[in-house]
Amino acid sequence: MMNLLETNIKKEQEKAQEYIKKQGLRVLVCAGTGCLACGAREVIEKFQELGASVNVMTDEDKVTTVPTGCHGFCEQGVLVSIPDLNTTYVKVKAEDVEEIFNSHIKEGKPVERLLYVDPATGKKALHTNDINFYAKQTRAALANCGKINPESLEEALAVRAYEALAKVLTENEPDKVIDEVEHSGLRGRGGGGFPTGKKWRSVARYKGGKSYVICNGDEGDPGAFMDRSVMEDDPHKLLEGMAIAAFAIGADEGYIYVRAEYPLAIERLKLAIKEATERHFLGDNIMGTDFSFKIHIKEGAGAFVCGESSALIASIEGERGMPRPKNIHMAEKGLFKRPTLLNNVETFANIPLIILNGAEWFSSMGTASSKGTKTFALTGEVNNNGLIEIPMNTTLREIIFDIGGGIRNGKKFKAVQLGGPSGGCLTEKHLDMPMDYDMLKKEGAMVGSGGLVVMNEDTCIVEVARFFMNFTQHESCGKCTPCREGTKNMLAILNKIVEGRGTMEDLDTLEELAEVVKESSLCGLGKSAPNPVLSTLKYFRDEYIAHIRDKKCPAGVCTALTTYTINQEKCKGCSKCARNCPVGAIDGVIKSPYKIDQSKCIKCGACMKGCAFGAIELS
Amino acid sequence: MTKCTVKVDFEKINEILKSYNYEKSSLITILQKVQEIYKFLPEDAITYIGEHIEGLSPATVYGVATFYAQFSLEPKGKYEIKVCDGTACHVRGSSAVLTAIKEKLNLENGKYTTSDGLFSLEIVNCLGACALAPAIVINGKVHAKMTPEAVSVIIDTLTKNESE
Numbered sequence: 001m002m003n004l005l006e007t008n009i010k011k012e013q014e015k016a017q018e019y020i021k022k023q024g025l026r027v028l029v030c031a032g033t034g035c036l037a038c039g040a041r042e043v044i045e046k047f048q049e050l051g052a053s054v055n056v057m058t059d060e061d062k063v064t065t066v067p068t069g070c071h072g073f074c075e076q077g078v079l080v081s082i083p084d085l086n087t088t089y090v091k092v093k094a095e096d097v098e099e100i101f102n103s104h105i106k107e108g109k110p111v112e113r114l115l116y117v118d119p120a121t122g123k124k125a126l127h128t129n130d131i132n133f134y135a136k137q138t139r140a141a142l143a144n145c146g147k148i149n150p151e152s153l154e155e156a157l158a159v160r161a162y163e164a165l166a167k168v169l170t171e172n173e174p175d176k177v178i179d180e181v182e183h184s185g186l187r188g189r190g191g192g193g194f195p196t197g198k199k200w201r202s203v204a205r206y207k208g209g210k211s212y213v214i215c216n217g218d219e220g221d222p223g224a225f226m227d228r229s230v231m232e233d234d235p236h237k238l239l240e241g242m243a244i245a246a247f248a249i250g251a252d253e254g255y256i257y258v259r260a261e262y263p264l265a266i267e268r269l270k271l272a273i274k275e276a277t278e279r280h281f282l283g284d285n286i287m288g289t290d291f292s293f294k295i296h297i298k299e300g301a302g303a304f305v306c307g308e309s310s311a312l313i314a315s316i317e318g319e320r321g322m323p324r325p326k327n328i329h330m331a332e333k334g335l336f337k338r339p340t341l342l343n344n345v346e347t348f349a350n351i352p353l354i355i356l357n358g359a360e361w362f363s364s365m366g367t368a369s370s371k372g373t374k375t376f377a378l379t380g381e382v383n384n385n386g387l388i389e390i391p392m393n394t395t396l397r398e399i400i401f402d403i404g405g406g407i408r409n410g411k412k413f414k415a416v417q418l419g420g421p422s423g424g425c426l427t428e429k430h431l432d433m434p435m436d437y438d439m440l441k442k443e444g445a446m447v448g449s450g451g452l453v454v455m456n457e458d459t460c461i462v463e464v465a466r467f468f469m470n471f472t473q474h475e476s477c478g479k480c481t482p483c484r485e486g487t488k489n490m491l492a493i494l495n496k497i498v499e500g501r502g503t504m505e506d507l508d509t510l511e512e513l514a515e516v517v518k519e520s521s522l523c524g525l526g527k528s529a530p531n532p533v534l535s536t537l538k539y540f541r542d543e544y545i546a547h548i549r550d551k552k553c554p555a556g557v558c559t560a561l562t563t564y565t566i567n568q569e570k571c572k573g574c575s576k577c578a579r580n581c582p583v584g585a586i587d588g589v590i591k592s593p594y595k596i597d598q599s600k601c602i603k604c605g606a607c608m609k610g611c612a613f614g615a616i617e618l619s
Numbered sequence: 620m621t622k623c624t625v626k627v628d629f630e631k632i633n634e635i636l637k638s639y640n641y642e643k644s645s646l647i648t649i650l651q652k653v654q655e656i657y658k659f660l661p662e663d664a665i666t667y668i669g670e671h672i673e674g675l676s677p678a679t680v681y682g683v684a685t686f687y688a689q690f691s692l693e694p695k696g697k698y699e700i701k702v703c704d705g706t707a708c709h710v711r712g713s714s715a716v717l718t719a720i721k722e723k724l725n726l727e728n729g730k731y732t733t734s735d736g737l738f739s740l741e742i743v744n745c746l747g748a749c750a751l752a753p754a755i756v757i758n759g760k761v762h763a764k765m766t767p768e769a770v771s772v773i774i775d776t777l778t779k780n781e782s783e
């Protein structure tokens with residue numbers, strides 16, 4: 001049975017699809033942050049210029065340039081994808097555009113030199129689905145990212161935006177929406193993995209007065225950008241997910257808290273809210289019903305701890321973003337002391353899909369306890385860096401070696417860091433583990449928000465642990481002593497170790513401190529801060545010991561434990577290094593080999609950088 | 620540190636306060652708007668805001684301003700360089716890029732703005748361009764896959780443009 005509401009959205013959809021059809025051949029040029037940095041603006045202009053010059057007889061003859069959001073394969077930017085020709089071009093520059101246009105679009109001959117080359121096989125990917133990076137993914141939450149112009153509501157409607165909202169408003173049974181979300185098995189994508197349906201139900205219990213829906217778009221994990229992609233590339237999906245949540249729990253006002261470093265996301269969301277409100281998909285009396293829902297944007301101001309739920313609420317209220325004790329549940333008293341539902345961006349983005357495709361569709365993917373798909377920011381020393389989405393039963397090996405194309409420059413895999421400053425490092429022996437919330441947690445890592453940083457043999461694990469501790473120590477809000485002082489002490493010890501002044505007792509102290517900080521900190525930041533140290537101590541203890549006992553950094557990263565020497569055979573005696581050295585540690589006679597006085601050397605590396613003969617070596 | 624003297628246009632600040640109804644809960648947004656004008660938060664502006672929003676004082680406003688990394692109590696350079704030291708950038712060599720910038724601009728020991736006021740340097744956690752690590756941003760423009768050499772060229776170009 002279809003009522004007026006659903007008929008109307010179908011009509012809007014048909015109109016939007018007609019609008020897309022009229023565009024003829026769609027050339028999708030990525031205008032995401034990465035590609036913009038690589039010159040996407042110029043590529044788009046060039047395509048538009050050439051597109052306008054085509055002799056158009058019918059709509060089908062037309063060529064339309066569509067600036068889209070991130071295609072996910074940012075490392076290969078600027079990406080240009082032409083779905084009708086099943087081709088994706090990589091590393092496109094403005095000067096390549098004419099050739100693509102004349103050769104491929106006009107004459108049907110692909111431009112081979114701009115195709116993606118598989119790093120493992122050396123084969124060119126003639127078709128988009130020949131690119132392993134894409135072929136092995138399942139894109140659901142990110143399905144529209146890179147496929148539509150995020151600044152056009154029409155394009156979003158063509159790919160079924162607001163259809164799920166129309167469906168739940170038609171059925172008008174909020175509790176059934178919560179049932180559906182619960183049955184899907186969706187768990188929060190913001191890091192904790194709390195069952196989403198259960199959370200909704202706990203807030204819906206206080207229905208009646210004013211309630212709020214908040215979207216956490218703080219994305220604080222340094223090295224992750226999945227939420228950014230949803231906000232920038234498919235904003236209507238997020239807005240629709242929030243509206244459905246608001247309907248289910250009985251809220252009429254919402255906030256999206258976006259981190260300050262994402263100006264483009266803020267701009268796109270504002271535009272999307274404006275357009276959706278004008279067409280009555282948001283605002284008062286949505287689609288003619290008596291359901292109303294308004295969304296505001298709140299810009300964060302650069303504090304990691306504000307991603308934590310109670311700190312985020314303090315920040316929206318205009319205060320310092322400090323966590324509050326959790327004895328009062330925010331389901332009952334959250335924002336402005338009213339019942340509040342807080343979910344992550346990706347969590348909301350999954351909602352319209354679950355409503356449209358059904359809970360079974362969602363729960364058919366993944367593992368027993370982790371359903372559906374998850375996005376990850378695959379970065380570090382893998383060949384294919386970018387944004388991916390995979391069913392949650394995908395293993396680390398499939399991610400790193402199939403989708404990621406293996407380790408770059410023929411180096412060896414060493415470790416993978418998951419979950420950022422709250423997560424941990426896993427090793428070779430975990431490669432066949434699926435991305436399951438509970439399994440990863442048991443091994444000392446976590447799904448987290450989805451940062452996945454791959455490291456090779458040249459990465460010093462102790463230095464990575466120090467890096468994360470430095471981050472959390474810096475971001476600790478200082479409200480409670482265990483976190484404030486504990487992270488400071490842990491950092492001091494790690495600094496000592498990387499500087500070669502560590503003792504074996506320091507390792508025990510580190511572990512003891514880690515326990516205290518974990519057990520007695522007030523909020524999640526402190527509670528999880530020791531994780532990167534604990535997991536590396538567990539799997540890479542040898543490396544800590546090498547720094548302490550042998551005063552060596554096996555990866556050659558820690559400057560205090562490295563020595564610069566001049567290879568006496570290669571040195572031509574040009575004296576450049578001696579002139580470059582800021583402390584006068586190098587001496588010699590012109591035209592005979594020079595020498596470094598190790599007692600004076602401060603290991604700045606200036607000499608090595610300057611030597612034209614590669615005579616200076618680091619060990 | 621040299622104390623900065625900037626003439627604060629209180630009328631402008633008042634306009635901002637008015638557009639947010641002098642609301643306490645809009646304090647962060649208000650500070651962001653003020654920083655947009657001056658590129659930092661002048662002390663006089665902080666005091667003024669603290670005195671004009673009910674329930675706040677200059678001290679609480681100061682507390683909020685110092686809590687968030689985005690706010691600067693010191694003037695920024697004409698070119699604001701943000702170097703990402705997020706995880707992805709860190710494992711791919713952001714430290715070397717950072718050292719190169721500091722060396723190039725003669726910034727050391729907690730000094731983050733050049734004496735001529737042309738450049739300022741800030742370390743940020745992630746710019747969301749992780750696949751193009753290491754990344755830096757200069758006045759809003761992202762520069763991808765940086766190396767010490769590349770960043771040195773960029774700074775030279777900017778300096779040269781200025782002297783012309």
Ligand SMILES: Cc1cc2nc3c(=O)[nH]c(=O)nc-3n(C[C@H](O)[C@H](O)[C@H](O)COP(=O)(O)O)c2cc1C
Nearest residue numbers: 188189190216219220307308309343344347524525
């Ligand atoms: C220090 C800290 C930082 C956090 N940062 C984020 C974040 O950036 N984004 C996010 O969605 N959740 C973050 N969380 C988790 C949130 O507190 C909260 O659990 C989550 O947003 C709930 O949404 P979900 O159930 O959909 O995952 C953080 C938690 C802590 C303790």
Ligand code: SF4
Nearest residue numbers: 478479480483523526
């Ligand atoms: S654990 Fe750390 S961040 Fe959390 S409240 Fe305590 S001091 Fe602040």
Ligand code: SF4
Nearest residue numbers: 571572574575577611
């Ligand atoms: S710069 Fe290289 S070649 Fe020249 S003196 Fe130094 S080590 Fe020898």
Ligand code: SF4
Nearest residue numbers: 581601602604605607
């Ligand atoms: S590393 Fe630096 S201090 Fe040491 S010899 Fe080379 S230039 Fe001199």
Ligand code: FES
Nearest residue numbers: 032034035071074
């Ligand atoms: S920004 Fe273009 S592919 Fe990600």
Ligand code: FES
Nearest residue numbers: 703705708746749
């Ligand atoms: S870690 Fe540098 S841009 Fe994300």
